[in-house]
Each structure stands twice: as C-alpha cells, then as structure tokens.
Amino acid sequence: MDYRALSQLLFPHVTETIAELEARFPERGLKEGAKVTRIAPSPTGFVHFGNLFPALVSERLAHSSDGVFLLRIEDTDSKRKVDGAVELILSSFAYYGMRFDEGALIDEGGFGNYGPYYQSLRAPIYHVFAKSLLEQGLAYPCFCTKEELEAQHAKQEALKLTPGYYGDYAPCRDLTLNEIRANLDAGKSYVLRLRSPGVPGARIRFDDLIKGTLELDENYMDAVLLKSDGIPTYHFAHAVDDHLMRVTHVVRGEEWLSTLPLHIQLFSLLGFKRPKYVHIAHLMKRTPEGGKRKLSKRQDPEATLSFYRKAGYPVEGVREYVMSVLNSNYEDWRRANPDLKLEDFPFSIQKMSASGALFDLDKLDDISKERIARMDAKSVYYELLSWCEENEPDFAARLKADPGYAEAYLSIGRGGEKPRKDFAKFSEMPQAFAFFYDDLFRITDPLPENITADEANRILDAYESAYCESDDAQAWFDRLRKLALTLGYAAKPKDYQMDPAAYRGHVGDLSAVLRLVLTGRRNSPDLYQVMQVLGAARSRARLAKRF
Numbered sequence: 001m002d003y004r005a006l007s008q009l010l011f012p013h014v015t016e017t018i019a020e021l022e023a024r025f026p027e028r029g030l031k032e033g034a035k036v037t038r039i040a041p042s043p044t045g046f047v048h049f050g051n052l053f054p055a056l057v058s059e060r061l062a063h064s065s066d067g068v069f070l071l072r073i074e075d076t077d078s079k080r081k082v083d084g085a086v087e088l089i090l091s092s093f094a095y096y097g098m099r100f101d102e103g104a105l106i107d108e109g110g111f112g113n114y115g116p117y118y119q120s121l122r123a124p125i126y127h128v129f130a131k132s133l134l135e136q137g138l139a140y141p142c143f144c145t146k147e148e149l150e151a152q153h154a155k156q157e158a159l160k161l162t163p164g165y166y167g168d169y170a171p172c173r174d175l176t177l178n179e180i181r182a183n184l185d186a187g188k189s190y191v192l193r194l195r196s197p198g199v200p201g202a203r204i205r206f207d208d209l210i211k212g213t214l215e216l217d218e219n220y221m222d223a224v225l226l227k228s229d230g231i232p233t234y235h236f237a238h239a240v241d242d243h244l245m246r247v248t249h250v251v252r253g254e255e256w257l258s259t260l261p262l263h264i265q266l267f268s269l270l271g272f273k274r275p276k277y278v279h280i281a282h283l284m285k286r287t288p289e290g291g292k293r294k295l296s297k298r299q300d301p302e303a304t305l306s307f308y309r310k311a312g313y314p315v316e317g318v319r320e321y322v323m324s325v326l327n328s329n330y331e332d333w334r335r336a337n338p339d340l341k342l343e344d345f346p347f348s349i350q351k352m353s354a355s356g357a358l359f360d361l362d363k364l365d366d367i368s369k370e371r372i373a374r375m376d377a378k379s380v381y382y383e384l385l386s387w388c389e390e391n392e393p394d395f396a397a398r399l400k401a402d403p404g405y406a407e408a409y410l411s412i413g414r415g416g417e418k419p420r421k422d423f424a425k426f427s428e429m430p431q432a433f434a435f436f437y438d439d440l441f442r443i444t445d446p447l448p449e450n451i452t453a454d455e456a457n458r459i460l461d462a463y464e465s466a467y468c469e470s471d472d473a474q475a476w477f478d479r480l481r482k483l484a485l486t487l488g489y490a491a492k493p494k495d496y497q498m499d500p501a502a503y504r505g506h507v508g509d510l511s512a513v514l515r516l517v518l519t520g521r522r523n524s525p526d527l528y529q530v531m532q533v534l535g536a537a538r539s540r541a542r543l544a545k546r547f
C-alpha cells in the first residue's frame with residue numbers, strides 16, 4: 001500500500017506540517033516545576049458537582065506553581081450540544097472562583113496563544129496529525145455502515161468474543177488503495193480508524209500520580225480517530241490538544257482509566273511526550289441499604305453543581321468542602337489556621353486518596369457554618385443580597401432599602417473568639433431575620449408551658465414600665481434581674497434550683513416572654529443586642545403585646 005498516496009487522497013487540502021504546528025505552539029518556557037493544567041468540560045447543559053474536584057485540583061496545581069490553568073471546551077459531539085451550555089460552564093466555574101489564565105470565551109476562539117480553545121474550531125489541526133498517521137500506515141479509512149458494525153457486534157457476542165473493531169473483525173483494515181478510491185467515488189462516507197499495533201492479552205504498566213503503578217490491558221482496538229464529519233473523537237482530540245497546549249498534568253475523573261491504554265498508545269504513536277495523569281476517584285453516596293453508589297445526575301439533586309448556589313451555600317464553604325475531601329489533612333490545617341485563605345493551604349497530590357470519598361452533606365453544612373460565622377457583616381450582607389436577588393427578590397428589596405439596618409442585625413453574634421454558627425446557607429437567613437421587619441413579624445412559638453397568658457401579661461406590664469432604652473448590656477441585664485425578684489422569680493437559675501419552692505420561676509422565664517414578643521420565637525440571638533437593633537420605638541411597640 002502506498003500510504004503517502006492514501007494520505008494525499010484523503011487529505012489533499014492539508015498542507016501544514018507537524019513541525020509548523022510545533023513551532024506555532026512552542027514549549028511554554030515556564031520556570032522549572034511550573035504546571036500547565038486544564039479543565040475540558042463538554043457543553044452538555046449540565047455541570048456535575050464532581051466536576052469541581054478536578055477543577056480545583058487543576059487550579060491549585062497550576063497557580064501554586066506559577067503555571068497556567070486553561071479552559072478548553074470539548075464540543076466535538078454535535079448531537080449533545082445544548083444552547084447556553086458554554087455560558088453555564090463559564091458562569092459555574094467563575095462562581096466557584098476558578099480563574100483561568102487562558103481559554104475559551106463565549107463566541108470566540110478564546111484568549112491565549114494556544115487556541116482555539118473550542119475543539120470544534122480545531123479540525124484543521126487534527127487533520128494534520130491524521131494525515132501524518134495515514135502516511136505512516138497507522139490509520140486507515142473505514143467504510144463500514146452502522147448495520148454492518150451491528151451485525152459484526154452480534155456475531156462477536158454469539159461467539160463470546162470481546163466486541164470491537166480488531167483482528168478478524170476489522171474488514172476495512174486491509175482495503176487496497178483502489179478499493180478505497182472506489183468507495184470514495186461511490187460517495188460512501190468513512191471514519192478514520194487507528195491501525196492499532198496492540199496485541200490482545202498484552203499488558204502495559206502505567207504510573208498515575210494518585211493511583212500509583214497500574215497494570216492495564218494494552219489497547220488493540222482500531223479506535224475511531226475522526227468521525228465521518230472529520231471531527232475527532234475525545235481520545236484523539238485529547239492527545240493532540242493536551243500536547244499542543246503543552247499541558248503537563250491531566251486531572252480528570254477515574255471513568256477515563258478504561259480508555260487510558262488507548263490514550264497512552266496514541267501519545268506514543270503520535271510521538272508526543274505524555275502528560276502526567278491524576279485520576280480522581282468518584283464521590284460516592286451512601287445508599288439507604290448501607291451500600292455505596294456514585295452521585296447520580298438523575299436521582300440526586302446534589303449531583304448538580306447549581307444545587308449549591310441555589311441552596312445558598314457560601315462559595316468558600318463549598319470550595320473548602322471539596323478541598324477537605326481532596327486532601328485529608330486540610331481540616332487539621334484549617335483548625336490551626338482559621339483566618340488564612342484556602343489558597344494558602346499547601347495542597348499536595350500525595351495527600352489525595354486513591355479510593356472514592358463519601359459524599360457528606362452534614363460535613364458541608366458544618367464547614368459552611370464555620371465560614372459564614374467567620375465572615376464580617378458586610379460580606380454577609382453582600383452575599384446574602386446576591387443570593388436573594390437570584391432567589392428571593394422581595395427580601396433583596398428590603399436589604400437594599402436599608403443596608404445599615406440589615407448590617408446591624410447581621411452583626412449580632414458575629415466576631416470575637418466564638419462567633420455564632422447558626423447558618424450553613426444564605427437561604428436560611430430571610431426567614432431567620434424576617435422578624436426585624438414589622439410587616440413580616442409574627443409570633444410563631446407558644447408561651448413556655450409554665451407561664452400562663454395572665455402571668456405573661458403581668459411580666460410585660462412590669463417590663464414595659466421598667467424598660468430603659470439607654471441601658472448598656474450590663475445595666476439591661478441587672479434591671480431584668482431586679483424585675484425578676486420583684487415579680488417573685490429568682491434572679492439566677494441557680495438560686496431557683498436550690499430552692500424552687502421559694503420562687504415562681506427564674507429570670508429565664510422573663511426573658512422567654514420578652515423574647516417571644518420581640519422576636520416571635522423562643523430561640524433567638526442575644527436579646528439585648530436584638531433590642532438595640534430593633535430600636536426603642538419598635539421594641540416598645542412589640543412590648544405592648546398582651547396575650
């Protein structure tokens with residue numbers, strides 16, 4: 001077979017050479033140890049929560065080594081293309097703080113010197129390599145129809161053979177140039193296949209940076225490189241793109257391990273230096289039966305990345321949760337360094353676990369509570385506002401109408417050594433703070449069991465006349481204690497416990513009644529501070545309530 005003639009027949013228009021491409025996309029000349037990483041999502045209209053893991057690893061590896069982090073859109077599957085999907089990818093990753101140094105933008109090839117960053121715009125590049133493989137006899141056109149492939153598959157199944165295009169089941173492998181020409185003349189469409197040099201039964205060894213040394217079956221399938229429209233399959237595009245974009249570390253989900261032997265073979269046949277691979281284990285979910293399964297797009301709302309934004313989890317809470325799953329020493333580091341940024345954590349591939357972690361929403365809640373508790377009131381205000389603008393516009397309007405008031409109530413219990421940790425998500429706040437607005441304020445809890453309506457009214461009568469708006473925290477509490485004694489209650493719970501017969505109850509009963517009329521609930525942040533924020537007029541109006 002005259003392979004050169006074959007390559008000319010199939011790719012007459014391709015004149016660029018590999019050497020020219022290598023010169024157009026040269027080695028990056030970064031400093032020693034700098035890593036070039038990428039994420040390469042497909043625009044399917046869905047971003048999985050699991051996508052955040054390779055993304056954060058890639059981002060950390062690049063940015064902690066003065067390297068480059070890039071975004072490539074793998075849009076070679078035109079059947080799966082969805083309107084708005086690229087926008088969704090860009091906005092989702094931007095929301096979680098992924099700063100790309102290079103890569104895809106809407107409606108453009110992208111920014112950076114190693115593009116285009118949309119695979120659909122790179123066909124001319126792939127064709128240069130396809131032509132070269134043809135010239136070397138490492139690829140061939142395959143004219144088999146869908147029906148022929150199905151029939152062959154059925155036969156292999158009946159014979160209990162591994163299904164696929166190889167060996168005796170690769171009818172187009174040995175077509176002559178004349179046969180190929182005749183097929184083309186007859187207008188038959190074709191795909192371009194790899195002529196795999198692999199041998200069934202042979203094994204290859206491979207070092208993954210997380211999984212260690214793996215032994216895998218060598219690829220012996222004549223995999224499709226270019227589809228009939230000339231667009232590559234993921235495998236071929238991955239090899240060409242990661243080579244020409246000078247990617248040093250490929251971080252991706254472990255679902256790609258099964259096709260890794262093909263990728264290894266392609267890198268070697270194309271003469272490319274292989275990047276280092278980091279295959280991340282899947283996040284597993286505990287089933288009610290006690291087993292484990294992958295987070296599923298169809299069954300689990302929390303499998304969708306947008307779930308976390310909608311639920312109002314703080315961005316830093318989600319990022320920290322992902323980091324704590326990725327690196328087992330992260331939580332200890334965080335405890336020792338509560339005020340440092342996540343970027344200051346010395347992330348390391350060696351500390352990553354090779355087996356799947358369990359998805360744990362409670363842990364995400366705990367981490368998020370910690371993060372929200374450590375934010376200052378102004379940051380909470382802005383994050384809450386942006387969540388409300390997307391999800392609760394009425395509350396957003398209130399926040400905007402009086403930012404000072406909102407900041408004041410958001411400050412309660414904040415700061416100091418032990419800030420309150422009541423919120424895991426911003427979505428919990430509108431309801432929790434509603435009582436600060438008169439038109440939303442309702443008394444929703446009942447009176448404590450030991451206080452009758454008459455007794456509550458007696459307490460309120462007394463407090464209304466005793467209340468002094470200029471009291472500081474100490475004076476406020478002293479006054480309440482004094483009032484308790486006057487009304488027959490112990491000034492301290494301890495006094496009551498020592499001699500219950502001597503009192504009607506203790507000072508806590510008084511504050512429970514006050515809390516109920518001021519906040520509508522039996523539980524609230526510090527009552528003195530709540531009253532300070534409500535202000536004297538609003539407090540007095542609420543203290544006028546009688547049961």
Ligand code: GLU
Pocket residue numbers: 039040041042074234238250251252253
């Ligand atoms: N397009 C592939 C995906 O969305 C990318 C895999 C990779 O990172 O290499 O899963």
